[in-house]
Amino acid sequence: MPATCFFTGKTTSRGMKRVWRGQAISKGGFGLKPTGITRRTFKPNLQAVTAIVDGAPTRVRASAKAIKQGLVVKPLKRKYGYTRQQKAAAAAH
Numbered sequence: 853m854p855a856t857c858f859f860t861g862k863t864t865s866r867g868m869k870r871v872w873r874g875q876a877i878s879k880g881g882f883g884l885k886p887t888g889i890t891r892r893t894f895k896p897n898l899q900a901v902t903a904i905v906d907g908a909p910t911r912v913r914a915s916a917k918a919i920k921q922g923l924v925v926k927p928l929k930r931k932y933g934y935t936r937q938q939k940a941a942a943a944a945h
Contacts, residue, residue: 855895857915858903859923862896902927 856863871888875881897916901924902909909927918924928934 855898857896857898857918858912859914859918862915864896865894867892867894
């Protein structure tokens with residue numbers, strides 16, 4: 853299963869890791885020099901959640917940012933919540 857958010861499409865990205873060596877000039881040194889510059893990966897913070905997709909509860913992987921933004925609509929956990937919604941919809945008509 854690829855590391856991809858279902859809602860935002862966020863995937864693994866590439867970057868560099870940088871290690872610094874030396875003492876700062878302000879502390880009496882000759883300055884910091886970058887050493888050990890290597891490749892690294894940045895992975896999205898994916899969470900397995902049950903979300904309503906196309907009207908049905910489905911298990912998907914969503915990023916934490918998508919959950920915070922409210923893109924993930926979770927199903928109700930109690931059956932009586934659905935009957936309350938049905939009564940409210942019937943009263944509105």
